[in-house]
Amino acid sequence: MTTGDWIADLRVLLEPACVFTDDAALYNHSFDWWPVAAKWRQQDKQPYRPDAVVRPTTLDAISRLLVWANQRGVPVTPWGAGSAVTGAPLPLSGGISLDMRALDQVLALDELNLLVTVQAGKMGHELEQELNSHGYTLNHSPQSLNRSTVGGWVATRATGQFSSRWGGIEDLVVALTVVLPTGEIVQTKLTPRAAIGPEVRHLFIGAEGTLGVVTAVTLKIFPLASYQRLEAVVFPDIESGLTAMRRIMQADLRPFLVRFYDEDEASHAMQEPTFARCVLFLGFTGIQAVAQAEYATSITFCQEAGGESLGAAPVAAWMARRFDFSAIERVLAQPGGVAETIEVAHFWGSIFATYRSLKTALAPLATHVWGHFSHAYPQGTSLYMILIGEAEDAAAAEARLHQIWEVAMHTALQEGAVISHHHGVGLARLPYLREDLGTAALPLARVKAALDPNNIMNPGKLGFDPFQPPGR
Numbered sequence: 001m002t003t004g005d006w007i008a009d010l011r012v013l014l015e016p017a018c019v020f021t022d023d024a025a026l027y028n029h030s031f032d033w034w035p036v037a038a039k040w041r042q043q044d045k046q047p048y049r050p051d052a053v054v055r056p057t058t059l060d061a062i063s064r065l066l067v068w069a070n071q072r073g074v075p076v077t078p079w080g081a082g083s084a085v086t087g088a089p090l091p092l093s094g095g096i097s098l099d100m101r102a103l104d105q106v107l108a109l110d111e112l113n114l115l116v117t118v119q120a121g122k123m124g125h126e127l128e129q130e131l132n133s134h135g136y137t138l139n140h141s142p143q144s145l146n147r148s149t150v151g152g153w154v155a156t157r158a159t160g161q162f163s164s165r166w167g168g169i170e171d172l173v174v175a176l177t178v179v180l181p182t183g184e185i186v187q188t189k190l191t192p193r194a195a196i197g198p199e200v201r202h203l204f205i206g207a208e209g210t211l212g213v214v215t216a217v218t219l220k221i222f223p224l225a226s227y228q229r230l231e232a233v234v235f236p237d238i239e240s241g242l243t244a245m246r247r248i249m250q251a252d253l254r255p256f257l258v259r260f261y262d263e264d265e266a267s268h269a270m271q272e273p274t275f276a277r278c279v280l281f282l283g284f285t286g287i288q289a290v291a292q293a294e295y296a297t298s299i300t301f302c303q304e305a306g307g308e309s310l311g312a313a314p315v316a317a318w319m320a321r322r323f324d325f326s327a328i329e330r331v332l333a334q335p336g337g338v339a340e341t342i343e344v345a346h347f348w349g350s351i352f353a354t355y356r357s358l359k360t361a362l363a364p365l366a367t368h369v370w371g372h373f374s375h376a377y378p379q380g381t382s383l384y385m386i387l388i389g390e391a392e393d394a395a396a397a398e399a400r401l402h403q404i405w406e407v408a409m410h411t412a413l414q415e416g417a418v419i420s421h422h423h424g425v426g427l428a429r430l431p432y433l434r435e436d437l438g439t440a441a442l443p444l445a446r447v448k449a450a451l452d453p454n455n456i457m458n459p460g461k462l463g464f465d466p467f468q469p470p471g472r
Helices: 003-013 023-028 035-042 059-072 124-133 150-156 238-250 266-270 288-304 313-321 326-333 348-365 394-415 430-451
Strands: 052-054 076-079 096-099 106-110 115-119 173-179 185-187 213-220 228-235 257-261 278-285 308-311 337-347 368-376 380-390
Touching: 003 052, 003 059, 023 052, 035 326, 035 337, 035 394, 059 076, 059 096, 059 173, 059 213, 076 213, 106 124, 115 124, 124 150, 150 213, 228 238, 228 288, 228 313, 238 257, 238 278, 238 288, 238 348, 238 368, 238 380, 257 266, 266 278, 266 313, 278 288, 278 313, 288 308, 308 313, 326 337, 337 348, 337 394, 348 368, 348 380, 348 394, 380 394, 394 430
Parallel strands: 052 096, 076 096
Antiparallel strands: 106 115, 115 213, 173 185, 173 213, 228 278, 228 308, 257 278, 257 368, 337 380, 368 380
């Protein structure tokens, strides 16, 4: 069956208004927010273009679509808001880009058990605003909150800026509705905890649409807190700040905000061009007496590590602008502009060496190489590297971005760090995934073969197919 034939067949199967094949729709679903994709746009390149965009409005339509696609071997790649920064929703094999944005309703708000059930296409900021109007919050706050969907969070195993207290999306998801590649609908049981075999919902959290289509999610919610305490603390060096972070987290304190900037990025975090000291941003919230006690103990740990308090103002200013992407976007808007953000994670005993190795290895590839540590845990923390530079033109910038990824991933693997903390795999990390997973790739491949024997769901992703370098 030719592409034209199956598209005509698709319009018979579904409402014609749900199927788009115009150039604008296909173009808009050929790029996400990966900086490499920005360079493709500037070169008029569309290496991964769908043949059709389908925007279903019902669960039944998705089920019927996947039955049809499975029978005909037509690839289907789920699409949320297209805000991934690694190429995760780009269709490597063409086929259908399954746009979930029409499924955007809150299905249930359970104020007694503190749960919300929402369709996967709901935008994050819209859900947060609706919850706020009832006195609740998700406490899931990625920088992309205003441009990402609930389904996208689940697909990429996302986390937010406040994860040091409330965890990643895997800690907030209580139940899922998923359509399997065969069209079968699976609803995991809604329960606070269960011991009835492996937790099925975790198969789909982080699967990037390779095992099925997440259509609805039940999430934990929290009452809005009335008390908040913020503090900025400067440190003489990276190691002393990391020591304070580790002691705070290992003492089982619960700051909602823990972000530690190296001396190069600190001037941007502080909005002071001449600022050149390492700085830690802390935030505490909840019951006032508890939050104050956590704050006081944390500050003591900071002082014992050589820290000096600066007050709340720098952190409050950061909180007000924390969704702002404009600095990166301005660089990428220039044809030769090079800008990238790469996050890895490691244990406390190894994170400083990983930072030092990445800083050294990446320095020749960008004008600025900044680093900060966030998303802290009792065992370790994430490390976020930001690179800003310039190349001759868009083609040279694309090549530089690929080189940055290659150096960063090899360096992280040499240090024993995990190659992604919260941005997922997509295309950027695909060449390095099997080395990171090791023998754990085997059960994943067998699950994929069992659930998607015809390999229609986001084929080529997560290392399930032979890899072809992106855009080359």
